[in-house]
Amino acid sequence: MSDELKPIIEALIFASPDPLAPKTLFRLLDSEPQEDVAQAVAALRADYEAHGGLQMVEVAGGYQICTRPELHEWVRKLFHEHSKQRLSVQALETLAVVAYKQPITGAEISEIRGVNTSGVIGTLLERQLVKVVGRKQVVGRPFLYATTREFLNRFGLSDLEDLPKVEEMAEALGMEVPSSLAAGPSTEPLPFDDDVLDDGAGDAGAVVDDDDARRRR
Amino acid sequence: MSDELKPIIEALIFASPDPLAPKTLFRLLDSEPQEDVAQAVAALRADYEAHGGLQMVEVAGGYQICTRPELHEWVRKLFHEHSKQRLSVQALETLAVVAYKQPITGAEISEIRGVNTSGVIGTLLERQLVKVVGRKQVVGRPFLYATTREFLNRFGLSDLEDLPKVEEMAEALGMEVPSSLAAGPSTEPLPFDDDVLDDGAGDAGAVVDDDDARRRR
Amino acid sequence: MSEPQHHGSDFESVLEEYPVKLENFEGPLDLLLHLIRKHEVDIYDIPIALITHQYLDYLDVMKELDLDLAGDFLVMAATLIHIKARMLVPRLEEEAEESHDPEDPREALVRRLIEHQRYKAAAELLHERETVRSAQWGLPEERLGDLAGEPFERELEVDLFGLLQAFQSVLKRARERPTFRLPSAEVSIETRTRELLQRLENIDACGFEDLFDKDRGRGELVTTFLAVLEMIRLNLIRVFQSASFGPIRVYRCDRPDDAPPPFGDPAHEAPDDMVGAAGAETDD
Numbered sequence: 001m002s003d004e005l006k007p008i009i010e011a012l013i014f015a016s017p018d019p020l021a022p023k024t025l026f027r028l029l030d031s032e033p034q035e036d037v038a039q040a041v042a043a044l045r046a047d048y049e050a051h052g053g054l055q056m057v058e059v060a061g062g063y064q065i066c067t068r069p070e071l072h073e074w075v076r077k078l079f080h081e082h083s084k085q086r087l088s089v090q091a092l093e094t095l096a097v098v099a100y101k102q103p104i105t106g107a108e109i110s111e112i113r114g115v116n117t118s119g120v121i122g123t124l125l126e127r128q129l130v131k132v133v134g135r136k137q138v139v140g141r142p143f144l145y146a147t148t149r150e151f152l153n154r155f156g157l158s159d160l161e162d163l164p165k166v167e168e169m170a171e172a173l174g175m176e177v178p179s180s181l182a183a184g185p186s187t188e189p190l191p192f193d194d195d196v197l198d199d200g201a202g203d204a205g206a207v208v209d210d211d212d213a214r215r216r217r
Numbered sequence: 218m219s220d221e222l223k224p225i226i227e228a229l230i231f232a233s234p235d236p237l238a239p240k241t242l243f244r245l246l247d248s249e250p251q252e253d254v255a256q257a258v259a260a261l262r263a264d265y266e267a268h269g270g271l272q273m274v275e276v277a278g279g280y281q282i283c284t285r286p287e288l289h290e291w292v293r294k295l296f297h298e299h300s301k302q303r304l305s306v307q308a309l310e311t312l313a314v315v316a317y318k319q320p321i322t323g324a325e326i327s328e329i330r331g332v333n334t335s336g337v338i339g340t341l342l343e344r345q346l347v348k349v350v351g352r353k354q355v356v357g358r359p360f361l362y363a364t365t366r367e368f369l370n371r372f373g374l375s376d377l378e379d380l381p382k383v384e385e386m387a388e389a390l391g392m393e394v395p396s397s398l399a400a401g402p403s404t405e406p407l408p409f410d411d412d413v414l415d416d417g418a419g420d421a422g423a424v425v426d427d428d429d430a431r432r433r434r
Numbered sequence: 435m436s437e438p439q440h441h442g443s444d445f446e447s448v449l450e451e452y453p454v455k456l457e458n459f460e461g462p463l464d465l466l467l468h469l470i471r472k473h474e475v476d477i478y479d480i481p482i483a484l485i486t487h488q489y490l491d492y493l494d495v496m497k498e499l500d501l502d503l504a505g506d507f508l509v510m511a512a513t514l515i516h517i518k519a520r521m522l523v524p525r526l527e528e529e530a531e532e533s534h535d536p537e538d539p540r541e542a543l544v545r546r547l548i549e550h551q552r553y554k555a556a557a558e559l560l561h562e563r564e565t566v567r568s569a570q571w572g573l574p575e576e577r578l579g580d581l582a583g584e585p586f587e588r589e590l591e592v593d594l595f596g597l598l599q600a601f602q603s604v605l606k607r608a609r610e611r612p613t614f615r616l617p618s619a620e621v622s623i624e625t626r627t628r629e630l631l632q633r634l635e636n637i638d639a640c641g642f643e644d645l646f647d648k649d650r651g652r653g654e655l656v657t658t659f660l661a662v663l664e665m666i667r668l669n670l671i672r673v674f675q676s677a678s679f680g681p682i683r684v685y686r687c688d689r690p691d692d693a694p695p696p697f698g699d700p701a702h703e704a705p706d707d708m709v710g711a712a713g714a715e716t717d718d
Contacts, residue, residue, distance in 0.1 A: 006269050006270070007269035007270035007285065007288065008270060008288055008291050009270070010269045010270030010271060011269075011270035011271065011284040011285065011288040011291060011292055012270075012291060012292065012295050014270065014271055014282075014284060014573065014581075015284055015292045015295060015296075015573075015578070015581040015582075016295060017575075017578050017586070017588060017589075020295075024295075024298055027298070028291065028294055028295060028298060044269075047269075052223050052224035052227045052261075052264075053223070053224035053225060053226070053227030053228035053229075053231065054227060054228065054231055055570075057570065059567075064572060065231075065572075065573070066570040066571055066572045066573075067228040067231060067232055067569075067570055067571040068224065068228065068570070069566050069569035069570050070569075071224065071225055071228040072569035072570075072571075074225050074228060074229060074245065075228055075229060075232045075571045077245050078229055078232060078233060078241075078245060086561075086564070087561075087564070089460060089557065090460055092557035092558075092560055092561055093460070093553055093554060093557040095557070095560065096553045096554075096556035096557045096560055097553050099556070099560075100553075100556065112546075112549060112550070112553065113460075113461060113463070113550070113553070114461040114462050114463035114464075114506060114510065114546070114550065115460060115461030115462070115463075115506045116506060125593075125595045128590070128591065128596075131591070131592075131593030131594075131595065131596070132372075132373070132381070132593045132594040132595050133372075133373040133593065134372070134373025134374060134375075134379075134594075135373070135374070135375070135379050137375070141379070143381070143385075143594070144373065148591055148593075149591050150591065153567075154564060154567060155560055155563040155564050155567055156563050156564075156566060156567030156570070157563065163556075164556060164559040164560070164563075228571070231571075231573065232571040232572075232573075232574065233574070234574040234575075234576040234577065235576075283577075283580070283581065284581060289583065292581055292582075292583075293582075293583060296581075296582040296583075296584070296586070303589035303590055303591050303592070304589055304590060304592050305587045305588070305589050305590070306587070306590065306600070307587070308589075309590065309592050309596060309597065309600045310600045310601075310603070310604050312597065312600070313597045313598070313600040313601035313604065314601065314604055316597060316601070317601050329604060329605075329608055330604055330607075330608075331607060331608065331611050372593065372594050372597065373594070374594070380594070380597075380598075381594050381595070381597075381598050
């Protein structure tokens with residue numbers, strides 16, 4: 001069964017303009033039991049593991065076939081150009097804040113970063129890495145920002161849960177977070193708590209996109 | 218030898234926007250003897266013969282990886298699959314006109330956009346982002362369109378008053394707002410001062426009025 | 435098997451490559467973290483007097499260098515001075531504020547610094563992911579049309595900003611779209627004919643396109659074109675083209691006696707063949 005499904009799934013993932021979500025795959029192959037489809041996908045991924053210049057990745061909530069990163073320099077030669085334009089430190093840090101605290105207002109981002117960030121948010125909006133997901137119901141009704149699917153795609157994340165976790169971060173910093181601070185009497189939630197992150201992501205999903213929120217459960 | 222070249226060639230053929238000519242391949246791999254390259258290509262083609270949903274074809278003097286013709290029906294289905302979160306530029310522009318100028322007829326949308334929009338309105342109706350709210354009392358009694366609750370949900374808006382106005386966006390982008398635009402808190406929900414187009418939408422009463430229709434002719 | 439020269443550079447030194455320049459502090463928190471690191475002090479027990487002093491010195495240097503001193507830096511200076519003051523009179527403060535903030539006055543700042551540091555680390559990790567991801571090449575956009583078997587139009591993930599942007603671009607196009615008018619009564623074909631003849635008076639010949647260079651809008655262009663046809667009919671000008679699609683030259687010629695009567699002459703309705711005959715001569 002799975003042997004018959006595999007070529008179809010491969011063709012679909014190959015041709016899909018965006019990473020192909022399992023949900024879409026199930027819908028396209030709705031005459032087949034979902035577990036058969038899932039099994040065929042797993043088998044296909046295993047094939048690509050062993051396979052040559054291409055790989056199958058899970059990114060932005062779907063599957064995609066792309067070249068292996070080790071072959072980057074060869075492919076780059078084909079295009080006689082350098083890689084995509086990199087983001088500035090400002091933009092990366094602002095994105096990090098939005099990613100972990102979404103949905104969040106511009107003022108809240110500036111507060112955390114200690115600098116005015118409106119210009120950077122403009123850049124991120126234009127590059128479709130963040131989006132406006134609504135307004136906060138406070139005085140002034142400021143816009144609430146969240147990350148986009150393009151954000152996940154650009155950073156090779158399968159979903160928001162795939163964001164680097166606090167332990168990895170502490171490691172990168174070479175520091176320990178004292179428990180007094182981690183669990184401190186702060187009224188402000190610490191950003192990298194999984195609970196906070198989940199809630200944030202769930203809420204944002206519920207506002208903009210019911211399907212998406214459901215998928216994450 | 219050919220085993221090391223195969224993955225590179227596969228990645229190059231995959232990533233190339235055009236069929237990859239042997240000549241180009243030799244140039245990119247100029248440190249390798251051409252017969253080795255040719256042999257690796259042949260081996261790769263043989264792999265693809267045995268392979269699943271994809272094939273390697275020779276077209277327009279070059280190599281290309283594409284989906285197998287037997288699977289085209291599936292691929293066609295894929296391209297008719299539309300994600301709820303995404304819209305074409307056409308659809309987005311039409312939706313924007315409806316959002317800011319509602320209620321509005323199809324002919325009025327086409328006039329503002331300068332192109333026929335009937336097909337796109339169908340898409341928006343199908344996705345429940347716009348709905349028919351009545352008929353305009355002019356010759357032909359055309360349908361009047363407005364945005365739906367789904368539209369508000371989709372964009373995280375509590376009501377239409379939440380639609381961003383131009384000066385707010387400028388602020389979010391860290392741009393200077395021309396004083397003419399920033400002047401005074403408008404009680405009017407519609408954001409633009411536009412000589413040509415504002416009248417019709419600004420005055421909700423006048424929209425379904427004959428005068429308005431005549432003015433546009 | 436030889437490899438391209440830059441191979442690997444993107445991966446192995448991601449952290450080194452991360453474009454942090456400590457000299458260019460993004461904000462006051464960056465500057466504070468720098469000072470804390472530089473003096474190797476414990477972030478959880480900041481010698482506030484020393485750090486405040488250093489911070490203010492730095493601001494002076496920035497002023498001297500005439501760097502754009504953002505207000506954010508000044509706000510932080512005020513915060514530091516405030517904390518320093520509270521450290522000096524801890525007892526009084528505590529009583530005044532009751533149990534509202536029995537903690538170290540530095541705590542809020544420390545929490546911000548730690549949080550800021552975490553986001554910097556998160557940004558670095560994101561950068562690392564971005565580097566790997568940018569080395570994975572997907573199927574080129576150009577190929578999607580082939581695969582779809584029909585013109586492919588990419589769909590975008592849209593938000594409120596996108597909606598507003600789309601509306602603005604529609605309005606912009608609407609304003610720029612040319613308005614269609616028939617030749618207006620303001621400049622008649624006769625008037626234009628006279629103007630053109632006057633221009634040709636001194637130069638004898640010119641390029642066909644040159645006749646239109648003063649025209650604004652479609653209406654005027656049409657008027658001029660009709661005037662040119664009329665002038666051809668009246669044998670006032672001759673029009674030649676050197677080759678198919680080659681440049682067209684217009685020559686003035688003196689009006690012969692047997693020329694047809696002028697256009698719009700009430701005694702003589704414009705003949706049906708006017709446009710056709712003239713057109714044949716200009717075409718090709």
